[in-house]
């Protein structure tokens with residue numbers, strides 16, 4: 001995996017963020033096991049509850065294109081279009097990832113200076129699961 005390429009893709013995706021209410025932009029780049037990268041940004045709405053996170057935007061874009069196997073995701077975020085914070089995924093995004101990704105799935109958080117590397121298993125040790133029929 002080329003971590004720099006994945007982070008650069010997340011930074012580029014952050015520029016498309018639609019976040020007029022919070023002023024907090026997020027970009028994500030999801031790497032499939034076949035080497036493709038799908039990006040996403042956060043998309044807010046005046047009806048706040050339907051706002052979508054960057055991570056799920058990227059995941060759902062990939063899933064809708066038939067992808068099912070994922071290796072890693074890079075996430076960046078911050079105020080006023082600048083990377084000002086480490087930006088770990090919210091619980092809903094971790095749960096969404098857990099449907100398709102194992103505990104060793106890599107989550108890269110770039111805070112503008114450093115890359116902090118996590119796994120899905122470390123950030124979400126237990127997830128909600130229903131047995132598939």
Ligand SMILES: [Zn+2]
Nearest residue numbers: 053089090093
């Ligand atoms: Zn989220």
